[in-house]
Amino acid sequence: MIAEIIAAGSEMLTPHRSDTNSLHLTARLNALGVSVAFKTIVGDNLEHLTSAITIALGRADILLITGGLGPTEDDLTREAVAAALHIELHRSPELLTAMYKRFAERRQTMPPNNAKQADVLSGAEVLPNANGSAPGQWLDTVVSGHRKLILLLPGPPREMEPLFAAECEPRLARNLPERHLARRQLRIALVPESKVDSLAAPVYKKFKDVETTILATAGEIQLHFLCAKPTLAEAQRRVDALASKLEDILGDSVFSSRGESIEEVILLRLEMRSLTLAVAESLTGGLLSSRITAVPGASKVFLGGAIVYNESLKQSLAAVPAPLIAQHGAVSEQVARALAEGIRKQTGADFGLALTGVAGPGPLTDSDGKEKPAGLVYFAASDGRETTTLKKTFTGDRDRIRSFAALQALDLLRRLLD
Amino acid sequence: MIAEIIAAGSEMLTPHRSDTNSLHLTARLNALGVSVAFKTIVGDNLEHLTSAITIALGRADILLITGGLGPTEDDLTREAVAAALHIELHRSPELLTAMYKRFAERRQTMPPNNAKQADVLSGAEVLPNANGSAPGQWLDTVVSGHRKLILLLPGPPREMEPLFAAECEPRLARNLPERHLARRQLRIALVPESKVDSLAAPVYKKFKDVETTILATAGEIQLHFLCAKPTLAEAQRRVDALASKLEDILGDSVFSSRGESIEEVILLRLEMRSLTLAVAESLTGGLLSSRITAVPGASKVFLGGAIVYNESLKQSLAAVPAPLIAQHGAVSEQVARALAEGIRKQTGADFGLALTGVAGPGPLTDSDGKEKPAGLVYFAASDGRETTTLKKTFTGDRDRIRSFAALQALDLLRRLLD
Numbered sequence: 001m002i003a004e005i006i007a008a009g010s011e012m013l014t015p016h017r018s019d020t021n022s023l024h025l026t027a028r029l030n031a032l033g034v035s036v037a038f039k040t041i042v043g044d045n046l047e048h049l050t051s052a053i054t055i056a057l058g059r060a061d062i063l064l065i066t067g068g069l070g071p072t073e074d075d076l077t078r079e080a081v082a083a084a085l086h087i088e089l090h091r092s093p094e095l096l097t098a099m100y101k102r103f104a105e106r107r108q109t110m111p112p113n114n115a116k117q118a119d120v121l122s123g124a125e126v127l128p129n130a131n132g133s134a135p136g137q138w139l140d141t142v143v144s145g146h147r148k149l150i151l152l153l154p155g156p157p158r159e160m161e162p163l164f165a166a167e168c169e170p171r172l173a174r175n176l177p178e179r180h181l182a183r184r185q186l187r188i189a190l191v192p193e194s195k196v197d198s199l200a201a202p203v204y205k206k207f208k209d210v211e212t213t214i215l216a217t218a219g220e221i222q223l224h225f226l227c228a229k230p231t232l233a234e235a236q237r238r239v240d241a242l243a244s245k246l247e248d249i250l251g252d253s254v255f256s257s258r259g260e261s262i263e264e265v266i267l268l269r270l271e272m273r274s275l276t277l278a279v280a281e282s283l284t285g286g287l288l289s290s291r292i293t294a295v296p297g298a299s300k301v302f303l304g305g306a307i308v309y310n311e312s313l314k315q316s317l318a319a320v321p322a323p324l325i326a327q328h329g330a331v332s333e334q335v336a337r338a339l340a341e342g343i344r345k346q347t348g349a350d351f352g353l354a355l356t357g358v359a360g361p362g363p364l365t366d367s368d369g370k371e372k373p374a375g376l377v378y379f380a381a382s383d384g385r386e387t388t389t390l391k392k393t394f395t396g397d398r399d400r401i402r403s404f405a406a407l408q409a410l411d412l413l414r415r416l417l418d
Numbered sequence: 419m420i421a422e423i424i425a426a427g428s429e430m431l432t433p434h435r436s437d438t439n440s441l442h443l444t445a446r447l448n449a450l451g452v453s454v455a456f457k458t459i460v461g462d463n464l465e466h467l468t469s470a471i472t473i474a475l476g477r478a479d480i481l482l483i484t485g486g487l488g489p490t491e492d493d494l495t496r497e498a499v500a501a502a503l504h505i506e507l508h509r510s511p512e513l514l515t516a517m518y519k520r521f522a523e524r525r526q527t528m529p530p531n532n533a534k535q536a537d538v539l540s541g542a543e544v545l546p547n548a549n550g551s552a553p554g555q556w557l558d559t560v561v562s563g564h565r566k567l568i569l570l571l572p573g574p575p576r577e578m579e580p581l582f583a584a585e586c587e588p589r590l591a592r593n594l595p596e597r598h599l600a601r602r603q604l605r606i607a608l609v610p611e612s613k614v615d616s617l618a619a620p621v622y623k624k625f626k627d628v629e630t631t632i633l634a635t636a637g638e639i640q641l642h643f644l645c646a647k648p649t650l651a652e653a654q655r656r657v658d659a660l661a662s663k664l665e666d667i668l669g670d671s672v673f674s675s676r677g678e679s680i681e682e683v684i685l686l687r688l689e690m691r692s693l694t695l696a697v698a699e700s701l702t703g704g705l706l707s708s709r710i711t712a713v714p715g716a717s718k719v720f721l722g723g724a725i726v727y728n729e730s731l732k733q734s735l736a737a738v739p740a741p742l743i744a745q746h747g748a749v750s751e752q753v754a755r756a757l758a759e760g761i762r763k764q765t766g767a768d769f770g771l772a773l774t775g776v777a778g779p780g781p782l783t784d785s786d787g788k789e790k791p792a793g794l795v796y797f798a799a800s801d802g803r804e805t806t807t808l809k810k811t812f813t814g815d816r817d818r819i820r821s822f823a824a825l826q827a828l829d830l831l832r833r834l835l836d
Contacts, residue, residue, distance in 0.1 A: 011631050013454045014642070015445035018436060027433030036431045037466060041457035048455060048477075055473055059466075072615040074632075106813060111612050131815075213434055279725075285711025286704035289725045293703025296779055296816055304731040307697075307707045309722035313765055317724060317735055347731055361714055398714055 001176065002037045003029050004060035006052055008068035008077050009155060010043035021066045021153075021160055028164060030211070031181050031226055032172050034062060044074035046083070053084040057143045057150075062172075067155030069134035071114040077152055078119050078137070085141065089119040095126065099133060121152075127167035132159040138171055149175065179228045182235035184243040185259035188221040188250060189411045190404075196221045199249050207242045218403035220262075255414055262410045263295050269417040270301040270351070277413075278349035279305035280318040280339040281406075282330070282356040283377065288406040303349050308339065308356075311367065318342040318354075329366030331356050333389050336378035344382050352382045355409045359398050374398075377405045379412050388416060419594060420455045421447050422478035424470055426486035426495050427573060428461035439484045439571075439578055446582065450590050451597035451646040452480060453629070462492035464501070471502040475561050475568075480590075485573030487552035489532040495570055496537050496555075503559065507537040513544065517551060539570075545585040550577040556589055567593065597646040600653035602661045603677035606639040606668055607829045608822070614639045617667050625660045636821035638680075673832050680828045681713050687835040688719040688769070696767035697723035698736040698757040699827075700748070700774040701795065706824040721767050726757065726774075729785065736760040736772070747784030749774050751807050754796035762800050770800045773827045778816050792816075795823045797830050806834060 005026070007019035019041050026036045037060060042052045049068070056063045068077030082089045095118035103110040117134050120126055127136030137152040151168055153160045188196060193216040200223065204212055213224040225242055229235035247254050255262050270277055281288045286307050292298055306317035311330050314320040319342035320335055328334040336356050344352030358364045360374025379390040390412055394404040423444070425437035437459050444454045455478060460470045467486065474481045486495030500507045513536035521528040535552050538544055545554030555570040569586055571578045606614055611634040618641065622630055631642040643660055647653035665672050673680050688695055699706045704725050710716055724735035729748050732738040737760035738753055746752040754774050762770030776782045778792025797808040808830055812822045 011633055013444065013457065014631055015441050015448065016631075016642075017633070018438065018441055020436065023433050023436055026431065030433065037461060037463075038470070039431065039459035041459075043455060045455070051477070052456070059469070071612045072632075073619055074615075111616050113616055114612060278731075281704075283711075284708070285716070285720075285722075286699075286707030286709075286725070287711075289704030289727075290702070290708045291704075293701075293705075293725075293727060293777075294817065294820070298703070299727055302703075302727055304703075304725040304727035304735070306724055306735060307704070307711075307722040309707075309711065309717055309720055310765075313696075313722040316764060317722070346734060347728075359711075399712065402712070 001034045001061045002059070003034050003062040003064060004038040004040065004056040005036055006040045006042060006056055006063065006065045008042055008044065008049055008065060010045075010074065012041050013043050019066075021155070021157060024157065024161055025064055025066070025164065027213070028169060029062075031228060032169070032176055033179055033228065034172070034176065044068065044076055046076050046080055049076055049080035050083045053080055057084065057148055061147070062149045062151070064151045064153060066153045066160060069117065069136070069152060069154050071111070071117050071133070073113070075116070078116070078121065081121055081139070081150060081152065085121075085143065087122040089121060091115065092118045092120045092126065095120070095135060102133065127163055129154055129159050129163050130166070131162060132156060134159070136163050136167060138168065140175075178230070180230065180232040180235050181226060181228050182232060182239045184225045184239040185256070186223040186243055186246060186250070186254050187256040187259065187262070188223070188253050189255050189262060189407055189414075190219050191221060191250070191253045193221055196223070196250070200246055203242065203245050203249065207238065210238055210242050218400060219407040252415070252418070255411065261295070262407070262414055263292050266410060266414050266417060267292070267295055267298055267301055275350040276301050276303050277351045277353060278303045278343045278347035280308050280314075280343035280352070280354040281305065281409075282308050282314070282339075283359040284355060284402050284406045284409070285309055285359075287402050288353075288355070288409050291406055291410070303347050305343055305347070314339065317346065319346055325367050327368060329368035329370055329372065331358055331364065331366050331372045331376060331378065332368070333378050333380075333391060336380040337382070337387050337389055340380035340382040340387055344384060350383060351413065353380075353409055353413050355379045355405055357401075357405055359401050361398055375401050377401075377408070379409055381413050381416055383416075388412065419452045419479045420477070421452050421480040421482060422456040422458065422474040423454055424458045424460060424474060424481065424483045426460055426462065426467055426483060428463075428492070430459050431461050437484075439573070439575060442575065442579055443482055443484070443582065446587060447480075448644065449599055450587070450594055451599070452590070452594065462486065462494060464494045464498055467494055467498035468501045471498055475502065475566055479565070480567045480569070482569045482571060484571045484578060487535065487554070487570060487572050489529070489535055489551070491531070493534070496534070496539065499539055499557070499568060499570065503539075503561065505540045507539060509533065510536045510538045510544065513538070513553065520551065545581055547572055547577050547581050548584070549580060550574065552577070554581050554585060556586065558593070596648060598648070598650035598653050599644060599646050600650060600657045602643045602657040602675070604641040604661055604664060604668070604672050605674040605677065605680070606641070606671050607673050607680060607825055607832075608637050609639060609668070609671045611639055614641070614668065618664055621660065621663050621667065625656065628656055628660050636818060637825040670833065670836065673829065679713070680825070680832055681710050684828060684832050684835060685710070685713055685716055685719055693768040694719050694721050695769045695771060695831075696721045696761045696765035698726050698761035698770070698772040699723065700726050700732070700757075701777040702773060702820050702824045702827070703727055703777075705820050706771075706773070706827050709824055709828065721765050723761055723765070732757065735764065737764055743785050745786060747786035747788055747790065749776055749782065749784050749790040749794060749796065750786070751796050751798075751809060754798040755800070755805050755807055758798035758800040758805055762802060768801065769831065771827055771831050772799075773797045773823055775823060777819050793819050795819075795826070797827055799831050799834055801834070806830065
């Protein structure tokens with residue numbers, strides 16, 4: 001079975017935006033035993049889109065089209081599929097009613113152009129979109145004597161991905177030979193990708209039946225393992241064996257062996273011990289707290305904290321003595337320590353976590369008269385009895401330094417809670 | 419002039435690798451006045467590649483093919499172009515000699531399969547590759563009565579980009595009418611994409627010579643305008659005229675007419691008036707501050723603030739009176755107001771900006787005994803004389819509610835600084 005993915009949207013023909021949906025879809029299709037043979041990216045142009053669809057139907061068994069399902073004039077996927085197949089679009093009264101209701105619930109009037117989102121291809125099943133107004137469509141049809149599965153999917157990943165998982169994967173699985181999939185994920189903090197890769201490569205050689213993917217984002221590595229076998233138990237055994245071999249090799253830099261984020265690991269460990277946390281952050285300016293509070297239920301253990309960007313706030317919100325800043329500078333181990341201990345006392349939290357550093361661009365002339373380079377960061381974590389400190393120098397631009405610093409602060413706490 | 423870019427390489431049909439060369443090429447082509455209408459990604463398969471090239475030559479004036487020029491069996495671009503055009507490949511003695519020399523200089527023996535890199539399409543010019551062994555090719559030909567420019571480019575960006583700049587851009591410029599490009603960008607906060615689109619569509623009809631792109635991210639819309647004309651002044655006049663018509667229609671929801679982010683707009687306005695800012699954030703848990711401090715130089719006006727996630731911190735860090743929370747609940751206009759005024763006083767900032775709400779998932783039973791729904795948020799901004807408040811209810815998941823709330827807080831302040 002061969003698939004083609006068409007990404008519809010003029011923005012993907014600019015220098016600014018590329019099609020990333022096809023990567024996600026390819027992974028899920030591969031897992032179902034389907035290869036992607038072509039990808040086409042086409043603008044919001046009815047003639048171009050119709051011709052791309054016609055071409056795709058001539059060479060692929062499964063056609064997935066992302067984007068072009070919205071309410072604007074530029075959203076032409078439904079029309080183009082209808083034109084390519086010479087079939088009709090019908091406006092669905094049920095969808096239209098649901099759309100009016102959705103707008104009414106938000107106390108908004110539905111703009112008339114939205115109605116086209118209720119247009120359904122003749123013979124297609126409607127795929128409900130839990131995260132947006134444009135539903136997907138599934139069409140199982142025959143073109144020139146060959147069976148074709150045509151999937152219309154919304155463009156935004158946060159709509160497309162859950163819709164594909166809920167509505168398309170089960171339908172595809174029913175139409176494809178049976179396979180059972182097992183997945184595992186290891187997550188690793190603050191080890192370079194090339195190092196993880198060189199440690200993992202020899203192990204992978206013994207697991208050729210497991211599909212491995214390495215994803216690297218600011219300071220974090222994710223290793224994804226996927227195995228397809230006739231039975232789930234067999235597939236699970238293989239991914240588990242691979243994960244456990246790699247855990248032995250990578251040691252305590254692995255913070256998660258089931259896919260949880262480092263924030264989730266920390267919050268869970270704190271919650272299990274009924275401990276609370278407060279933070280004082282300087283150079284990260286809210287990024288550390290924002291990562292923690294992105295987790296639902298964070299409020300059970302996270303009390304809050306202070307963004308002590310300015311020196312005066314280090315004193316007023318986190319009780320750092322002014323002479324300490326004058327003597328050692330705001331970017332110093334002493335001030336990191338005082339911030340962690342200070343925010344802990346100010347908030348009554350069990351744990352105080354703090355960091356102070358230079359985000360850049362460019363160095364900082366600190367209050368102690370010394371020049372501190374961009375990327376220099378001091379960390380401290382205090383539980384009231386003991387305060388652990390750490391000094392790191394990160395390279396890269398402001399964004400990278402801030403992300404690495406936030407991750408390092410989380411990893412320091414994660415190791416203390418081990 | 420319409421271009422198509424074909425990226426050849428099976429690795430780009432896996433979940434792990436996407437085509438990024440086309441972004442670079444699109445930027446350079448746009449600057450020459452050439453639009454990219456199609457992108458095709460195809461594997462290392464002679465039949466697939468030949469058919470993709472045939473299709474592209476039927477719909478584009480300029481065809482750029484990246485990848486497939488190496489020495490391996492999988493490198494099939496030369497063969498596929500020859501097959502699509504029914505022309506011959508000739509092995510160039512000069513290229514072959516240069517290749518042998520290159521290997522000899524490294525004291526290596528050239529593997530025999532490398533010789534195919536000396537195969538040149540009949541009628542093509544060879545484009546020297548300063549950073550690799552596979553040269554590019556430039557073919558100016560006629561297909562079915564239409565002139566076609568066909569460019570064969572190496573796949574690795576560090577080879578492709580300098581080769582394109584040195585060899586292709588001058589050749590393309592000589593073959594294209596002289597054009598100058600002007601760009602503008604409008605950014606709009608908290609107006610639905612469909613509404614912006616329906617307001618803008620009638621205006622676009624009068625500016626068919628301006629290429630427009632709409633990009634939507636959490637609560638923000640970006641409108642990009644691009645116009646190519648024989649003179650820069652003419653092109654600039656058109657994008658400026660379009661931008662100014664849309665600014666009239668969209669009114670004060672346009673926060674930026676030159677592309678600055680809303681954080682940059684706020685920081686600039688505060689800096690120009692020598693004013694400082696502090697924030698107190700509840701449900702956004704650091705996200706608002708993190709957005710502000712992501713801007714280099716934010717420390718000139720942003721003092722910091724408090725993440726008052728827990729009720730006790732609203733009192734200890736932002737001086738909100740406990741009875742106020744008990745009476746109205748933490749999620750209330752009164753507490754938002756007290757937070758903005760309190761953080762202003764605690765930090766000595768000129769402006770205090772605050773928000774309190776329910777990020778979800780699920781509602782909150784507040785201290786006043788009332789249930790507050792997920793998405794309900796109160797905002798306040800205080801300059802010491804006056805405090806402005808705002809109530810909003812956002813829909814969607816926790817991430818969306820947090821992003822919209824942070825953006826709304828920024829937009830409230832932006833409007834006060836207008």
